[in-house]
Amino acid sequence: MTTTSSARPGGTPWWYDAVVYQVYVRSFSDAHPAGGDGVGDIPGITARLPYLRELGVDALWLTPFYTSPQKDHGYDVADYRDVDPLFGSLDDIDVLLETAHGLDLRVIVDLVPNHTSDQHAWFRAALAAGPGSRERARYLFREGRGPEGDLPPNNWESVFGGPAWTRVTEADGTPGQWYLHLFDSTQPDLDWRNPEVGDMFEDVLRFWLDKGVDGFRVDVAHGLYKEESLRDQKRLEKEQKKSASMVERVLNDEPMWDQPEVHDVYRRWRRVLDSYPGDRMAVAEAWTQTTESMALFVRPDELHQAFNFAWLGTKWSAEDFAEVITGSIAAVAAAQAAPTWVLSNHDVERHPTRYGGGPVGLARGRATTLAMLALPGSAYLYQGEELGLEQVDVPPEARQDPSWRRTGKPGRDGCRVPMPWSGQAPPYGFGPAAGQPWIPQPADWADLTVEAQEADPESTLAFYQRALTTRRKVFTGADESTVAAAEGDLLLIVRAGVKVLLNAGPSAVELPDGEVLISSSPLTADGKLPPDTAVWLR
Template sequence: MTQPTAFSAAGDTTAPEWWRSAVIYQIYPRSFADANGDGVGDLAGIASRMDALENLGVDAVWLSPFMRSPQKDAGYDVTDYMSVDPLFGTIDDFDAMLASAHQRGIKVIVDLVPNHSSDTHEWFIEALAAAPGSPERGRYLFRDGKGENGELPPNNWESVFGGPAWTRTTNPDGTPGEWFLHLFDSTQPDFDWTNPEVREMFRGVLRFWLDRGVDGFRVDVAHGMIKAEGLPDYTPNPGGGSMGGDDFEVPYWGQEGVHEIYRDWHKVLAEYEGDRVLAAEAWINPLSKMAKWVRPDEMHQAFNFPYLETAWDAQALRPVIDESLEAFGAVGAPATWVLSNHDVVRHASRLALTAENPQGHGIGPKSPGQPMREVGLQRARAASAFMLALPGGAYMYQGEELGLPEVINLPDEARQDPTWFRTNGERYGRDGCRVPLPWEPGTTAYGFNTTGEAWLPQPDDWDDYSRAAQQGVAGSTLTMYTTALELRKRLDLGLGSVTWVEDLPDTVIGFRNGDVIVLGNTATTDWEIPAELAELPVLLASTTIAGNILPGDATIWLQA
């Protein structure tokens, strides 16, 4: 019933570095835990909840941006790359949080945003004050406009957040000036990475945080930074995601020049002891092209967005897993697996949507194909149990271990995502996956803080989702995750390989990894497990199992 697969997901494991098999937990700092009660999570809050992460069993945490920023895009608009925004605390708070994690054997990865800065960065302020063609403007992408008087943007590129990717400046005398490029919000001007000054500045940023002891960097928009020469016009594929992923050439995504940057960064990390990691946020198709980001002298991991975007469907899952194993294994890198993050609809809701929902659009009360909460949770638990048995690296997004759904009914006036404003409410954006976490039931702000303040309003029915309500409770989502992570580590699944179980129905997918056989039923109907498998001991199940029946939307781990 089995057939070998050519590659293990961990790549070259002669001396496996920690990141080859790690479970990495994404912390969105403003929504994790709030120590000072101002309604926004902070570094002290993270430190205060580190025991929960140790008990969960994760190997590392990745912190979304906490550097100084005006917070126009939740910290992805950086003013100072070598400081902590007062919203989240101080550099001493960061050091204390880092020490707290390291004391528990948890690595810390920080988010780095190199494609663009905030428009309040001192370099951009200097650029606006300087003349066209000046060295100050040369750090960013300023261009003359088209048209008789330069009244048209330099090209037709669109912002990821909607609207044009260019904004025109005003000269000191009040006349219209040059245009500057911003692939995201107009408050996030793109750096010109052909400029040596930009490259040297970021080497300094890397060393600043490495000197403090961080274990690596998640690189935001790692497929950006380099733009095609001449900045040619480009019309995106209407069915593509806003962050790229088209199978054909895009002049501002996936340009070959980015690889030179990461070879340089790889050398910087190699100056430091320990296995420091570069993880790429690169929305690139196909996977064989994404694997370029993790060649031996470049980055170490790349988020597997094709896997994230795959439906809970046996016939769709197997080819993307095979492609991942082959593409990443061919360059000696680990495959990675991920189902949720701060930019996508939480998979406890996304897997139950019945209408198209392009990445970044979000869902709200008027979105088509509204998910059914019970179905979504059932599928999410099954998909998570399946994913966590795969070899390689696995990423979790805070709250998924609680089964949190997307928050759909946020009041319009509470929304803060730039996507909502730049599309005049046409797209809801990403606020629904960023609502502060519930820690304790029946308490102020569910224990997020003691004041009841929250930068995004929490639903009034989250008591049962809270961590305290699920801790140690048989059958809870938290217990399932904790058990899965313990088994994954004890049985060394992260450094294993995939051997497919054959002769299964089209709606069932199964594989063997070491001494574990994993079966996932992606149908909505029950499936009778074959006798030779049904007699094996059950290690983990995403739902209640009775006899030899695997319910629809369920995953089971069997002791081989």
């Protein structure tokens, strides 16, 4: 086991203000020893770790690499203690951890506790054992409704579309019970009221902590417990707008999400994490309905961080940015925690595209990133955003997202297109294999490769490197109060003696006196802040 030093300026743990880089394993780098298979892998990541060190991040988060039939690209886990041969081996993980720690990079791994794969040994045993068995009690099997039991047990819908229940055929060939799957039918939900489930996951935590991982990203952290009755969901017909950025509704009735019992799970996990040296941590993917409920996940005896999806979902508006910043900081402060900021990930449209796409979307993306990097707490970056990558319109025949199969909607493939590293045509140095990788890359990405941008001091990659270097010099260890406000179309953030201004309006604005530390785009010839631009002043 290898770990790195926990010392930080100001006495804070390493994760408190870390910049974490999300690696979508399938799409980062292919170093397959047999000549490349068009799919990213663990050795490919290890080979690119110096790039992440040069970029200036503090840690990387790996999406699931466990044994899996890959129906949801690794989020359907068949064995939580092994590596899928598609990605490498446990020995490859050991090499990655040792190499990363040697570069002073932390490693966070994804944990998927809400559901398993239908190929997990537990679920296969549940199907074989039949109704009323100990094996079925690990999952949410129920009898159907209706005279013949041919209707689902309740009206819940899958996140990926369609009903959240699938009926099994029993060993004697007759239609049988139904099992709950809030995602794909190949991802049966576990029953966390069964103590065997909690015990199994504590063993999984300890397995990877003993390996030397520095933390966990907890998938669907708000979903582990469901209301015990599994009652029907009450559907709301009306939503009322509070502002352009926040929707205030009579809160959705969600008996499948964010139940109070889930917090006991994370109190148990926190005790496990605290028993290991090196400030081991966990960050929650908790899509809660309010920032206040999100903050419950980061109380002092629970998880260390929770993704701030209110920030990710904020539209391009100075007023809305200020509102979310102020509300988020206040909510986590009440829990004695620090905020966690993110603009893109493997499940959402890339933020330059959300902000309008093209040169405008890119400029706004850089400006919002610069504002985010000045905020207290930690920031998460998604692979490729440092290159200015936009959402790709993946052709239907190349789409692989299970939500595409269930709904016919484009799904998430467009933000998962493999990284372009070098060259003039696909696969742009992604791996040694010729031709397109597992999701095809656009033909016009030659100017966006790492190789091309490293040669351009004004590239988006160069901007990210400057921003991360400046953040480390200016804000690392800072714990001063942060003030955010909107003055018309101008967002103003004040922290640690630095003023951050973001111009979300249509016209250039005068800057106050001060030293320009960095700007997301060049200032005007007469020193004004252009539209779609942010600046740090001291």
